[in-house]
Amino acid sequence: MAELASGLIRVLDEEGRAVGLWAPTIDAEQLRAGLRAMLLTRLFEDRMFRAHRQGKTSFFLKSTGEEAIGAAQAMVMGKRDMCFPTYRVLSWLMARGYPLINLVNQIFSNEKDPLKGRQLPILYSARDYGFYSLSGNLGVRFAQAVGWAMASAYKGDDSLALAYIGEGSTAEGDFHEALTFASVYHAPVILCVTNNQWAISSYAGIAGSEETTFAAKAAGYGLPGLRVDGNDFLAIWAATEWAVARARANLGATLIEFFTYRAAGHSTSDDPTRYRPADEAALWPLGDPIQRLKQHLIHIGAWDEARHVQFEAELVEIVRAAVKQGEAVGTLGKSKPPVSEMFEGVFETPDWRVREQRAELGD
Amino acid sequence: MAELASGLIRVLDEEGRAVGLWAPTIDAEQLRAGLRAMLLTRLFEDRMFRAHRQGKTSFFLKSTGEEAIGAAQAMVMGKRDMCFPTYRVLSWLMARGYPLINLVNQIFSNEKDPLKGRQLPILYSARDYGFYSLSGNLGVRFAQAVGWAMASAYKGDDSLALAYIGEGSTAEGDFHEALTFASVYHAPVILCVTNNQWAISSYAGIAGSEETTFAAKAAGYGLPGLRVDGNDFLAIWAATEWAVARARANLGATLIEFFTYRAAGHSTSDDPTRYRPADEAALWPLGDPIQRLKQHLIHIGAWDEARHVQFEAELVEIVRAAVKQGEAVGTLGKSKPPVSEMFEGVFETPDWRVREQRAELGD
Amino acid sequence: MADMTMIQALNSALDVMLSENPDVLIFGEDVGYFGGVFRVTEGLQRKHGIKRCFDTPISEGGIIAAAVGMGAYGLRPVPEIQFADYILPAFDQLVSEAARLRYRSNGEFWAPITVRAPYGGGIFGGQTHSQSPEALFAHVTGLCTVIPSNPYDAKGLLISSIESNDPVVFLEPKRIYNGPFDGHHDRQVKSWAGHPKADVPEGHYTVPLGKAAVLREGCDVTVLAYGTMVHVATAAIEEGDIDAELIDLRSIVPLDIETITNSVNRTGRCVIVHEASRFAGFGAELSALLQERCFFHLKSPIQRVAGWDTPYPHAFEWDYFPGPARVTKALKQAMES
Amino acid sequence: MADMTMIQALNSALDVMLSENPDVLIFGEDVGYFGGVFRVTEGLQRKHGIKRCFDTPISEGGIIAAAVGMGAYGLRPVPEIQFADYILPAFDQLVSEAARLRYRSNGEFWAPITVRAPYGGGIFGGQTHSQSPEALFAHVTGLCTVIPSNPYDAKGLLISSIESNDPVVFLEPKRIYNGPFDGHHDRQVKSWAGHPKADVPEGHYTVPLGKAAVLREGCDVTVLAYGTMVHVATAAIEEGDIDAELIDLRSIVPLDIETITNSVNRTGRCVIVHEASRFAGFGAELSALLQERCFFHLKSPIQRVAGWDTPYPHAFEWDYFPGPARVTKALKQAMES
Ligand SMILES: Cc1ncc(C[n+]2csc(CCOP(=O)(O)OP(=O)(O)O)c2C)c(N)n1
Numbered sequence A, B: 001m002a003e004l005a006s007g008l009i010r011v012l013d014e015e016g017r018a019v020g021l022w023a024p025t026i027d028a029e030q031l032r033a034g035l036r037a038m039l040l041t042r043l044f045e046d047r048m049f050r051a052h053r054q055g056k057t058s059f060f061l062k063s064t065g066e067e068a069i070g071a072a073q074a075m076v077m078g079k080r081d082m083c084f085p086t087y088r089v090l091s092w093l094m095a096r097g098y099p100l101i102n103l104v105n106q107i108f109s110n111e112k113d114p115l116k117g118r119q120l121p122i123l124y125s126a127r128d129y130g131f132y133s134l135s136g137n138l139g140v141r142f143a144q145a146v147g148w149a150m151a152s153a154y155k156g157d158d159s160l161a162l163a164y165i166g167e168g169s170t171a172e173g174d175f176h177e178a179l180t181f182a183s184v185y186h187a188p189v190i191l192c193v194t195n196n197q198w199a200i201s202s203y204a205g206i207a208g209s210e211e212t213t214f215a216a217k218a219a220g221y222g223l224p225g226l227r228v229d230g231n232d233f234l235a236i237w238a239a240t241e242w243a244v245a246r247a248r249a250n251l252g253a254t255l256i257e258f259f260t261y262r263a264a265g266h267s268t269s270d271d272p273t274r275y276r277p278a279d280e281a282a283l284w285p286l287g288d289p290i291q292r293l294k295q296h297l298i299h300i301g302a303w304d305e306a307r308h309v310q311f312e313a314e315l316v317e318i319v320r321a322a323v324k325q326g327e328a329v330g331t332l333g334k335s336k337p338p339v340s341e342m343f344e345g346v347f348e349t350p351d352w353r354v355r356e357q358r359a360e361l362g363d
Numbered sequence C, D: 001m002a003d004m005t006m007i008q009a010l011n012s013a014l015d016v017m018l019s020e021n022p023d024v025l026i027f028g029e030d031v032g033y034f035g036g037v038f039r040v041t042e043g044l045q046r047k048h049g050i051k052r053c054f055d056t057p058i059s060e061g062g063i064i065a066a067a068v069g070m071g072a073y074g075l076r077p078v079p080e081i082q083f084a085d086y087i088l089p090a091f092d093q094l095v096s097e098a099a100r101l102r103y104r105s106n107g108e109f110w111a112p113i114t115v116r117a118p119y120g121g122g123i124f125g126g127q128t129h130s131q132s133p134e135a136l137f138a139h140v141t142g143l144c145t146v147i148p149s150n151p152y153d154a155k156g157l158l159i160s161s162i163e164s165n166d167p168v169v170f171l172e173p174k175r176i177y178n179g180p181f182d183g184h185h186d187r188q189v190k191s192w193a194g195h196p197k198a199d200v201p202e203g204h205y206t207v208p209l210g211k212a213a214v215l216r217e218g219c220d221v222t223v224l225a226y227g228t229m230v231h232v233a234t235a236a237i238e239e240g241d242i243d244a245e246l247i248d249l250r251s252i253v254p255l256d257i258e259t260i261t262n263s264v265n266r267t268g269r270c271v272i273v274h275e276a277s278r279f280a281g282f283g284a285e286l287s288a289l290l291q292e293r294c295f296f297h298l299k300s301p302i303q304r305v306a307g308w309d310t311p312y313p314h315a316f317e318w319d320y321f322p323g324p325a326r327v328t329k330a331l332k333q334a335m336e337s
C-alpha cells in the first residue's frame, strides 16, 4: 500500500502503449470523448484568456496541462455523484457536456450569466452536472464534500462525493479536518490533491513536498493513498475506478495525489517568468496529457493525424461560435443582469434591509 | 522508523526493571526528584478537587495517571526551553519547583492570584518556569509553539519549544498547521500528543485512533513519530532526550504520542460513570506511573517503603500548608484582586474606553 | 403537562424534529451517547439511534463543514458547538460558505443548517466559556442569529430555525438553561417551575423568526434586550418606578424593525441591554437604526448597557456582568432631560 | 525625493523596519521571492535575506499562529494575509489568542504582531477579493485596527503598528494602492504622482495610532471616513456646496473619540462613510457613540453611507460600491431639517 503512495501509478508509456497492472479497459469511443473534453478545455481556455486581454472579462485562469484529471474523473464518476471542484478542473464540465454558452456568459458577467453576475468569472456552479458551487477561498469545500458523502450514506443513496484541492492548499486546516472526518465516519468520498507543483509563485515544497508525497498523508488517517501520473488519462481513470469501487463497497475514502504540472501562469493576474524558468513547462517530463492520449488512440488504431486536425478545427469552431453568441449578449460592463439580482438570494426571502436598500438604490 | 510509531516504547517492565534499548541513565537523585514532582501533583490535585467540592474554587481538573509526562519532560528540557502546555500537565510546574502558593492563589482567584483573577482556575501562566499561557480553547497553541521555535532558530538561540495536545484535540486544524510548519521550516520543536484515550465522554476512536496511531501521523509530514508508554517515567525521559538531541542538532521536529489513561473524570463538571465502566481505571494495564517509578527506585535500591511513607507524609504537609496559606488570603468570592485589574492589560496602555468604563463602574 | 426547563424545551424541540423529519441530524462534541455537556441532547441517541444523533471529532471547522455539505445535499443538520466561544475555529465555514452558498450559486445550493451553541456569562466560566459573539454574526450577510430567553420561545424558535432554509446561529443563554436569572447573583437561584413561559407543549409548534415579543407595555422608555438580559431588564424595571416597555428581540437577524421603531417613536427614549462588550456590539446597530428612524421623537440619548470592553474576567464576574443596577442607572439617565 | 505610491510607501516602511530592527520578520503567501501578489514586499527578500522575508504555506491559521508564537518569544512579526477575505481561517488565532494573550497571562506574554492585509472593493474582485471586515475586528477587545488612506500615512502608520506592543490588524485599501480613487469609475485612473500625501520621506517616521486627521475643516456637517472612502467623500464634498468637515479616522481602534466628538458637537450633523455592508458595520458604533455624546447638539439624524447588506457582487461593483452620488445624497439629507 505504501508503495502506491510513494511511487507513481502510470499506464501510458512513452510510445502511448497502455502497460502494467493498472491498465484499464476503455473503449475507443470513451477515449475519444475524453480527448474531446480535454482539447475543448484547452481551446476554450486559450480563447477566453485572449478575451481577458481584450477586456471582455475581469478575470480568467487556465488549467493547461491538467485537463486529463477532470475529464477522466467526470467520465468514471456517476451522474449522481457530486464533485467539489477547484477553479482548475473545467475539463470536468466539458466532459459532462455543460453548455459552453453558460460558461461564456458567466465569464462575461453578462445579462445571461447563470450566476446572475454575483460571482467572479470561472467560479461556476452547475448542480445538474455534478459540479458544486465554487468560490475564491481555498480549502474550505474539501471537508464539505465529506459531509455530502456522509449525507449520501445516511440516506442509503449510493452516490459518492469527490473533492479536489491544490497541493498548496493542503496546508489549510480544512485538509486535515476533511481527512479526519472521512476516516472516522468511513465516508464514501474520493479526496484528490492536484499537485501541479506550483501555488502561484510557491513551489510545492512550501506545502511539504520535499519531506514526503501528498498521497503519503493518507496513511496518517488509516486511508489508502494513491500517487498517480496526472497527465496520464488512463492512469487517472484506473485509479478513480479503484477508489469508486472501494467507496461503493462501503470501504470508505481514498486520497489520490495527481502529480501534474501547471503549464500556464496562475491566472490572468500572474506572470510566471518572475519566479520560474520560462522554459520549465517545455522541459516538463511527464508530457502533455492531450498529446499522450492522442498518441495512445493512434497507437490502438482508433485515431490518426488527419482526423485530429479536422477534429480540432471543429472544436475551434464550436468555441468561436459560443464566444460570438456570448459577445452578442454582451461582455463585462457592456451587459449585466438586472440590478435587482444583486439583492436576491441573500436569504430565501429578502428581509426588510434588502428591500429598503433596493428601494434606496432606486431599483 | 515506522515501527517506533506503531509499537510502544517501554523501559520499565512489570518488576520495575529498566530494560531494552531505550533504557536511559538517570541518577537516583533525579529519579527521586521525578517521583516527588509526580506525587506532589497527585496529592495537590486531590486536595484541590476537594476544595472545589467545598466551594472554594469555581473549577478544577486532575491529571491523575498522567503525572509522569510533564514531570519527566520538565526535567529533560532545558530551563530556557518553552513548554506550550495543556491543562493536564501540572507535573511540569511541580518538577520545575513552581511555588504551590501561586497555584493555590490562582485556583482560589483571590487577591494574590498571579493572574489577577482574569483567568479560569488552572489556566496558569509561568514564563520563568518555561510554561506558556494556558487558555480554555483547545489546539490553538500547538502551532504557536512552532512559531516560538522558528523564532529561537532565527535568533541562533539554542532553546527549544515543546507543545502538548490531547488526542481528542488532534482533530482540530491547528494540529495539521503545526506539523506542516514544523516540517517545512525544520523547526526545533517537540510536538506531543497526550493520548489518555478520552476526550470528555468520547473515546480516542473519535479522533481516529481505530484507524492508526497518533504517532503514525508524523510520517505524513516526513517527521519521526514515537509512540511511548506515557506511564513509564523512564521511557518518556528517553524519548524526550532523543527528540531534544535531534532538535538541538538542527534536524528538526519530532512528534511523540504518549499512550496513557485519564484515570479521573474530565473535570469537576464531569461524571465519567455516565459514559465508561466505573472500574475501567482500575483495570488499566499500563499501571500507575507513580507506583511504577517507585517500584523501579526500590528495585535499584534507591528507595524503600518506609521512606516512601514518610516522604508522602511530608508532601501532604507541604500541600496542606500551601492551601492553608491560600485560604488565609481567601477563596473564591471571599477575596479577589482589586477591580481595577479587570481593566488592566487589555492593551499595553489603557485606551479611553477602558478608562471611561472604569470610572463608570466607580472604581 | 409539567413545566419544562430551557434544556428540556430544547431537547423536546430536537426530539420533535428528529421524529417528524428524517432529514434532521444532530451531532457535535459529546452530544451522542453522553447527551451533551449541558444535557440538551440527552436521550436522543438512545431514542433515535446513533445515525441521527452522534459524536464528532473535536474540530469545529470540520463539524460546520460537514453540516454545510449535508445541508447542500438536502439534509437539515443541527450541529452543536459546545460553547459559543469555540465557534471561532469554524468562523470561516459559517461566513464564507454557509452564509454565501445560496447567493453565489444563484440558488443551486444552500445550507439549511442550525448551529446551536450555549453562550453568555454569569456562570463563572471565565474568558472562554462566557462570551457573547452575536455581533460578529449579525454583520455577516446571509446568516440568521436567534437568541431565546425562555423555554417556550426556545423550543418554538429552535423548530423554526431547523425548518428555515437559511443558515441559523442559535445562541442559547446558558445561564438561564435551568432557571431564569435576573442578575441578583446574591439571591437564591430560581427554577423555571411555575414560570409562565415554562409551560411548553409536548408537540410541534413554532415561534416565528424576526418577531420580537413585547413583554411589558409602557410609555416612558423602551428597553431592548435578548437572552439572559431580558430577565435582568425585567428585574430592573419591576424594582423601579419607570413605566418601561420591554421588548425581547428573540432574533437579531432577522430583526423586527417595525416593533422596535414603533415603540421608540412612542416612548421617545430607549435603553439597549446586552452582555457582549459594548464597542461595536449589536447594541451599536440598534442604537444607529433607532436614531436614524426615530430621531425627531427622541427625547434623550439612546443608552447602551453592556459588558465592558475587556475580555471576560473570571473573578470579576459580577463587576463585568451588566446587572440590574446598571440597567436601572441607564433607565434613570434615559429619563433625565 | 520622488513621490511614492501606497505600495512603495508600505514597502519602504517594511524596508526601514527590517533595516533598523533585527526582530522584525516578514512572511506570508508569495511574499518572499515573488514580492507579494500586490508587490508590497518586492525586493525585501533580496535585500534582507530569506530569513527576514519568506514564503509560507497556504495556511492563514498557521501563519498567525506562528506569528503569535514568534511575538511571544520576543520578535515583531509582520505577517501578510494575501486578501483580508482570507483572514477568517485565522480568526480564532487573532481573537482568542493574539488579542487575549497579554490580559490572560497578566503581561507575561503578549503578541506584538502586525497583520497586513489588502482589503476593500472597487477592483472587480468579486465576493472574496473585495470585502471590508473591519467591524469584526473592532468588536474584539485587545485588537487594534488601522486603515491608511494615502502613502504618507500608510508608511507612518505601518511603522507605528510594527513598533506597537499590541496586536494590530493593518488593512490596506487595495483600490488606492497605485493611485487615489474618488469613486468616479468612469473617469480616467489617477496616479499618486503629485498628490501632496505621496511625498514620503525615505527614512523612519511615525504617524501615531489613534489620531484622526482633519482633512478639511467645515461648519455644516462632519464626514467620517477611512481608507478609499476618504477620497470618495472628498470628491462628493468638492462637487457640492456644503461646507463639510472631513475626518480621516486612520485607526478605528484606537479611535480618536475626542476629535470626532468635538467636530460633531460643532457641526451638529454627521455622515459616516464606509465600504463594508451597513448592518452592524463599524458605522453603527460611530453613530451610537456620537448620538450618545453629541445628542443635544445634533440637528439631524446621523447618516450612514455603506455597502448594501448583500455579499459583494461581482458584476454590480458600481451599484454596490458607495460612490460620490450616495455620499452627496447623504450630505443633502443631513442638511435637511
Ligand atoms: C484561503 C485562501 N488563502 C489564500 C488565497 C489566495 N490564493 C489564490 S490561489 C492560491 C494558490 C493556490 O495554490 P494550489 O492550492 O496549489 O492550487 P493551484 O492554483 O496550483 O491549482 C492562493 C494562495 C485564497 N484564494 N484563499
Ligand SMILES: Cc1ncc(C[n+]2csc(CCOP(=O)(O)OP(=O)(O)O)c2C)c(N)n1
Residues within 6 Å of the ligand: B086, B088, B136, B137, B138, B139, B165, B166, B167, B168, B169, B170, B196, B198, B199, B200, B262, B266, C029, C058, C082, C086, C089
Ligand atoms: C476549541 C475547543 N473546542 C471544544 C472545547 C471543549 N472541550 C474542553 S476539554 C475537551 C476534551 C479534550 O479532550 P483531549 O484533547 O483528549 O484532552 P484531555 O481532556 O483528554 O486531556 C473539549 C471538547 C474547547 N475547550 N475548545
Ligand SMILES: [Mg+2]
Residues within 6 Å of the ligand: A166, A167, A168, A194, A195, A196, A197, A198, A199, A200, A262
Ligand atoms: Mg498547485
Ligand SMILES: [Mg+2]
Residues within 6 Å of the ligand: B166, B167, B168, B194, B195, B196, B197, B198, B199, B200, B262
Ligand atoms: Mg484525551
